[in-house]
Amino acid sequence: MPNQERPYTSVPGKTYSLFAEGDDPERYYATIKRLADIFLQRCPGEKRLLDLIQEAEKKNWLRGLKTTKAERQTLRFIQRTLRESLSTYTRKVGEHLQSLPLAKRADSTLTTTEEQYHLYMLEIELVNRIYKEEFQRAAYKFALIAHCLRDYRPECRSEKGDIEAVCQGCTEDCFIRLGSVLLQKYGIDPYISIEIEQEGLFKKLKREHPSIGALGIACIPELARGMRLCIRTGIAPVGIPLNTNRCARWMSQAHETSFNLEELEKLLI
């Protein structure tokens, strides 16, 4: 298995960490799958549940215009259950929000609230369930891997590709290399996501490849928003969150992070 080459290191994230209950994020994945199953009993149909939790992000009065009383009760149950089960992974969100300088408060990613993190976690799980088959059937599949997953010890030798930078595999101990090798094995073109304007890119790729799937590996807020953009553009998305958020956008300088290679492979088979 790929992670035998490089075991995960349990490190703290700026706001969240999937290592919260041990040295391996497996427990997080078991928890989010179990929660999704519970909520689907109360609100059957992944697509319907996804629509409902996206309503939860709206202001109370606005939500009231579009949802029934029963749906609002279900939403309250979901939010309460998510808070009870997932707060252990998002303990540092409050501290981060309190210390955020005024100049950064217009950044909707940096200002993600703890409740939004929990809803995004569920959203990612539901989107993976809804779009996994369509993604796998797509004639063209590409992946965008967060640049902060690189091994910071050597000088990165990635090269410019047709969409974004492409890993050259300069070091064994690099999660971008490990992910790229796995993705290529399943016929997916991997790219390192650095600073592309995603909306324009996705529209262009959709025009070129009518049957298209995208796989994202990014921090939780970025991944959830990237998936929404894909869906709006007609691209079938799946994705894996980073185990922790530690790039320079979150911290004063970039620190290494990781993602779960076993969960990635489950999306591909």
Ligand code: SF4
């Ligand atoms: S293995 Fe790839 S992504 Fe990692 S440092 Fe080398 S070229 Fe960069």
